[in-house]
Amino acid sequence: MWWQTGLIIFGLALLEIACSIDNAVLNAKILTDLPKKYRRFFLFWGLLFSIIVVRGSFPFFLIWSANPALSWWQVFLAIFNQSSALTASLMESRAWLLMAGGVYLHLIFWSWFLTEEKRFNFLVGRFTKKYHFLFYFLVLVLGGLLLWTTSLVNLQLTISALIGFGVFFIADGLKRGAYWTGTHLKKAKLGVWSKLVYLEVLDAAFVLDGIIGSFAFTMNLPLIIVGSGLGALVVRQLTVQGLPWLTRWTFLKNGALFSILFLSIIMIAESFGADFGWWLAPVLSFVGLTIFLALSMVHWKRKHYKK
Template identity: 30%
Template sequence: MAATWHYFKWSFIVTVVGLGLTLWLGWAYTGTLAGTMGFFLIGAILAVLEISLSFDNAIVNANKLKDMTPVWQRRFLTWGILIAVFGMRIVFPLLIVVVAASIGPWEAIRLAATQPDEYARIIGDAHLSIAAFGGAFLMMVALNFFMAEGKDVHWIAALERQVAKFASIRGIEVAIVLAVVLIFASILPDQYLATFLYSSIAGLVTFLAVEVVGHVLDASQQATDVAVKGGLGAFLYLEVLDASFSFDGVIGAFALTQNLFLIAIGLGIGAMYVRSMTIMLVEKQTLAQFRYLEHGAFWSILILSVIMFCQTITHIPEIITGLLGAAFIGVSLWSSIRFNRAAAAVL
């Protein structure tokens, strides 16, 4: 118990400070006890929503971090989390408004503070682009895992084993994502088609670009210093991955509140728990202890990517996204425990 507290100490501190700020923000905006408690409740819900949507993110981060040097691990868990919290939870929503409304950053902040309805409307208008980009990127992430050559551990064996057979086919993951894009493009109204196709292809190209840049950077670094293998390239990959995971949380938050500052507080609290979980998974080597936990995370990512594509056509409540992800991870954890018990019984 004491060891667990060590990992989540700063998350608990940020939670107390953050929820305190929601009370102050609620009183500043409403001046009533009911309004203040409403802000507090929404902030708490946003934090829980972010944790439930991002637990698979922590598992994937831990999987990548375990192969990085301690120096780059520390850089990601310090600078990387700052980018994730402030970049994706605050700067990214502002940037959407800056581009969509053709206004300056300070004007966007003023709009968020004084005209939250208009701010939320602009964010909502960008939802199609964000969902298409994130769906394509995350689907590539998931397929890249299931179709990795040499993958010999399978959780949903009947399906995963069949999928793994196609790993040797060059470009199969790209072909599958493009096929999914074409299916949704055939359903969307014509006025949304160009935006959807452009954003989907951008998500696909971004994944491929990050993969290429990562390999080039890491190969270059390895040539000069073996100790920094898995450094800058892996760092960039994780940053883009974190950004993609944040899309649904940021957009989904506007279903609960249109206040940018309340969203930043709630999602920031959740992001700190993701950081704590990532550190714990790496240091305690939890992924090695639970055989199928990583599989559950990537199934969760695949489901999330499909949901993001579906959201280009219809609204899907964020609670469904969170529960599905949590369910896959929970069942994979249970399967891992059963496997460990069976292996121990044999010994």
């Protein structure tokens, strides 16, 4: 039904916007030094590359890697032609993909909650700053419980969970390195094209969270591309508009991370066979992001009127 498709696309776009807000702020700082024509280039041609190459190839690669018995062409046919035999093969691997993605997103949330500074932190900021090593303790406990549980159900789920843990630590290291480089890029004497290339690499480094989260909404690759593409368009436009606009949404990242927590729970539960319905992921994402968006607006108005 059209409204079902529309709600899924809307939820995917919201998730993409929320997950990319930190990246957008960093990009905006770099773009302030670029001439206007290069900003337009980043908005149009950079956006096409981001949607077609990055957001198109990443989910396709993830689906293909979860179906090693199929060639890339067979996966393509199963996605776009809905061939019954090939589609059945894809659905068999859905649980493995959901498990790996759910573990990855779950670690994303707890890494943020226990190790990063937060503007709105539910009175636990001092505790988490002082005892941030609890994140690694939590990884050991959750990892042990999850690996033990999955080993009782399906060995493939255990392997998928291990892949989720591995991908998180690799991606986390890459993102921290990319973010550190970006914060020092303004001081570096680099050319315009070098900075544009770096911005695209930075976008690719931060896009994985939203792409993995999209599988909690749907396994339909065209919908994922459209939804995340619309979100990327909004983020690019906000980036070009600059920091004053972006800094209004102080708590939006908090909403994104709590949405990611809900999505990770849905994905892990569904990998064990639970069925929550197609509407739960977009509704939870919408509610979580709306709450923190409203808090951001209230905070900005109070700060603005005090001046």
